[in-house]
Amino acid sequence: xxxxxxxxxxxxxxxxxxxxxxxxxxxxxxxxxxxxxxxxxxxxxxxxxxxxxxxxxxxxxxxxxxxxxxxxxxxxxxxxxxxxxxxxxxxxxxxxxxxxxxxxxxxxxxxxxxxxxxxxxxxxxxxxxxxxxxxxxxxxxxxxxxxxxxxxxxxxxxxxxxxxxxxxxxxxxxxxxxxxxxxxxxxxxxxxxxxxxxxxxxxxxxxxxxxxxxxxxxxxxxxxxxxxxxxxxxxxxxxxxxxxxxxxxxxxxxxxxxxxxxxxxxxxxxxxxxx
Numbered sequence: 001x002x003x004x005x006x007x008x009x010x011x012x013x014x015x016x017x018x019x020x021x022x023x024x025x026x027x028x029x030x031x032x033x034x035x036x037x038x039x040x041x042x043x044x045x046x047x048x049x050x051x052x053x054x055x056x057x058x059x060x061x062x063x064x065x066x067x068x069x070x071x072x073x074x075x076x077x078x079x080x081x082x083x084x085x086x087x088x089x090x091x092x093x094x095x096x097x098x099x100x101x102x103x104x105x106x107x108x109x110x111x112x113x114x115x116x117x118x119x120x121x122x123x124x125x126x127x128x129x130x131x132x133x134x135x136x137x138x139x140x141x142x143x144x145x146x147x148x149x150x151x152x153x154x155x156x157x158x159x160x161x162x163x164x165x166x167x168x169x170x171x172x173x174x175x176x177x178x179x180x181x182x183x184x185x186x187x188x189x190x191x192x193x194x195x196x197x198x199x200x201x202x203x204x205x206x207x208x209x210x211x212x213x214x215x216x217x218x219x220x221x222x223x224x225x226x227x228x229x230x231x232x233x234x235x236x237x238x239x240x241x242x243x244x245x246x247x248x249x250x251x252x253x254x255x256x257x258x259x260x261x262x263x264x265x266x267x268x269x270x271x272x273x274x275x
Contacts (some may be wrong), residue, residue, distance in 0.1 A: 008036030009109055009170065011093045012083035014076060015069075016044040019053060021098045021219065024141040028101040030063070035106045038088045042079035043069030064088070077182035077189035084176045093170040098219040100144070102153055108170050108214035116206035118171045118197065121214040124149075124156055132218065133157070139219055153215050166194060168216065169208075175200070187236040191244055 011029060015022050026039055041054050046069070054067040068082060084092050091112050108119050125132035126139065133156045138144035167190065179200045182189040201208050244250060 008038065008089040009033070009091050009093055009106060010038040010040055010083075010087035010089045011095055012040045012042065012080060012087065013095045013097050014044060014079045015041050015046060015050050015054075015097050016073065017046045017048050017050070018097050019046070019048055019050045020141055022050060023053065024144070025095070025097055025099050025101070026057075028099075032101050032103045033106050034104075035109060036064070036089070037106075038064045038066060040066040040083045040087065041068075042074075042083050043067065044075070044079060045069070045071055045073040075184065075187040075189075077184045077186055077193075080193075081181045081184065084173055084181065087173060090173050091170055092173055092176065093168065095168045096218070099168060100146070100149075100217040100219075102215040102217065103150065105214045105216060108211040111209075111211060112170065112172065116175065116201060116204040118169055118175065118201055118206070118208040119211045119214070120166065120169045120208070121216045122157065122210055122212070123168070124153065124215065124217045125220060128220070135217075137217060144217075144219075149217055153217075156215075157212070168218075171197075186240050186243065187232070188240050191240055192247075195244070195248055 013022065013025065022041070029037060029039060039057075041050075043050050043054065051067075051069055051071075054065070054069075057063050057065040058067055066083075066086060066088075068086075080094055084094075091109055093108075105121060108121055111117065111119055123132040124135045124137070126136035127134065135149070135152065135156055137146075137149040137152075179193065179197050182193045186192065198208065
């Protein structure tokens, strides 16, 4: 029987032509992670030095680093599935490549139980109050105000714990497999994965909650796909929308049905719709 490794975190990052952001994200992980850490990069066909930089990290004996990329854009869905399948640790953090991980972010591991655990960090962004704590500390590594953010972030809180069926998040490999992972028929399979995840945790009577002491800062410039989006992006988004409507009766991001994830939760109930 394979030995279970629950003492650390595997962070899975999708990458595509965002090397400065990827370096910035990895640097924050190496700087601010206290538990054992594995960084995993799935490269969707970058051609601006990502492959070469990642291979340098692979050759560094002081870094626990994993990389895969065949020079093509294999999809978001395949990327996350591959990283979770190969992760060293039971706890896997699914991440974008434009995130600064703040000191003590890895306290999120403290609430990961045997099964049915999904946690999201307290996410700070410059302009998306529906999904994050609002705070503008720069929109690129070049103008990122790290010292100011470190001074301020503990005062930026959601008044109560929030439900969160979205990424970035941390979950157990067992739960990812029980959910069924991403459907690789879709390049952009996130909406379908999150809806199945929500119903899986609901069936266990578990909440998908924010963690009160784990913080990240999200630039919203990456996400494994550089901007501008590839030419096929809108076609793939429409494919996912059509599937969601036919399968679940709602579209790409019907947040009211998907989780009501900005309603305050008391840790015992789902939204009124689902009681």
